[in-house]
Amino acid sequence: YPTIHSLLSILCTMPVSVATAERSFSTLRRLKTWMRSKMNEERLTGLALMNIHRDIELDIEDIITRGDPKKM
Template sequence: MNSQPKTAIEALALCNSNLYPTIHSLLSILCTMPVSVATAERSFSTLRRLKTWMRSKMNEDRLTGLALMNIHCDIELDIEDIITRFGRKKCRKMTFVL
């Protein structure tokens, strides 16, 4: 007999979206909610600190990126993968001919 899912993510993986569309939607929303209020509070305080420190030099994309990096600083990154992905990107430098 199959064991019951222990987390919302496991339940979402097991839920058939064709048979139970409403339950699938509810589980999707549940998976995006913070586990505790402290997580959301930490996110807002990080965002406030970043805005204060770099108010004049930052656009919305940079602010979002820095906030996500600070909030999720405990995630391990594969530096080689990041370098490879960056190397595959197109050159963004524009050449102007006069």
């Protein structure tokens, strides 16, 4: 049954839930309030990514070294 095998293969690749996507949209909704409706896309994306990935620990010295061309 090649058709059933193909369908099951496709089904196995589908995510079990869309919770991550829903959380991302919820974050965007909180960030883009009426007061911030004039915010450009790049800034909104940056704020959303910072909020979504806020649990990642950052090494401030490494960030400074990468951002400062004199220290490279």
